[in-house]
Amino acid sequence: MSRLSRRTFVLGGLAAAAVIPIEARAGAPGIQAVIPYPFKLGVASGEPAADSVVLWTRLAPSPLNADGLGGMPAGDVVVDWQVSADERFGSLVASGSVTARSADAHSVHVVAGGLSPDAEYFYRFRAQGHISPVGRTRTTPATGTFGRDFKMAFASCSHYEEGYFTAYRRMAEDEPDLILHLGDYIYEYGAVSGRTRTHAGTAEIVSLADYRRRYAQYHADPDLQAAHAIAPWLVVNDDHEVENNHAGNTRENNTPALTAAQWTARRTAAYKAYYENMPLRPAQAPSGTSIPLYRRVHWGRLATFHMLDTRQYRHDQACGDGWQACSDADLASRSLPGNAQETWLLDGLAQHYGTWDIIGQQVFFARRFNSSGQASMDSWDGYRASRARIQTGWVARGTRNPVVLTGDVHRAWANDLKADYANPNSATIGAELVTTSISSGGNGSDDQTIPDVSNNPHLRFYSQRRGYVLTTVTQTQMRADFRRLGSVSEHGAAASTVKSFAIADGLPGLQAI
Ligand code: FE
């Protein structure tokens, strides 16, 4: 697909009405439109493999209805889907029907199989005579092959009230092959007056209906829809998809007041709604308060994505959730991913399969002590023995190019990872790229003074503006362009690259370019 036609597509030039073959059937006898246009939440794809990808949509003619059911009538609805190698669907490579169940808020997760490796596809849905927007997706290179160089963008922290999602649209315009979302896809808070936009619902979300409506409000955003429609996503949640700073089953505090049973019901609802609204494989479907999210995705031999869950299995934050000088944070018994996931990660880092081992996770990984010796207890600094086991583990296993990707902090950072953070002359053993938020925190400022850098000389870059990170991955280099928007309080700001780094194959750490 040419750059021009892709851009037309991203910007909505390919409306459903332009699509001929499937629409011709919409008015056929026996197919009656009994619901208003239901594709107001857009379409998405995710979890690419060499021969398959997940296709997602959710039917919601009235996305903000308080019951969370999006204006859908009771009962299940058949949804047809199509995949084509061309955006006009001249011929189909895969198609079928799936039931959008009322019990799942009329969301569907189609595993479209039988696809060719390292290939671009287009997909769409039909329900009761209505045709969805068209999405673009792609498969990974075949097992054992490197495939083409690829572009991967990553993002986190999209607070609807604190700004427009322009950064999602700019990301789509960069035409990545893959998008990672590292958590805080929604925020659980009730509406706060005086902000750029307003959450539906005045109270903090707690029930399944609440979470479903919140996802529907976010999915109805056209900029977010553009980012979903341009490329497959790999997602992992952080805290705000459930509740701020929770640690597994331990709440931040008892606000709002909930009994243990109510907290269990809330977590169950949050995970169910997360799965309903993300392009995940059925293997990631939750069961009660458990959702199996950590997983590996191979991009041929070029990259392996280790997607971590740093929220569900962690020990409670040491010494409270804030910035503390806390000796408990050094306890060997404490883990951020949990022991099972730590072992799973190190086993994966020992495979030496992809040129790049990319660890997609949520919270700040490198050490960051302030001048009082305090650090954020919600980050890996609150679980220092766990971090040390992982770092020494990948060094011992000869992991070639470990790169940690991070969200959560609403600022962009670029960090060298050190064998011993207390010794600046110790070996650099990897790199961390931290994306700023899509909108959380509002406009930010242009101040790029790196906080605490005198105590932490491995911290190389800092920006307070909103945006995302665009990476280009080849067999010899991983390039990171930190993308910055001047404003999110006004819609439509331009994106520009504020800083770029390269990571060279076989040479740990960041090189400024
Ligand atoms: Fe956040």
Ligand code: CA
């Ligand atoms: Ca967070």
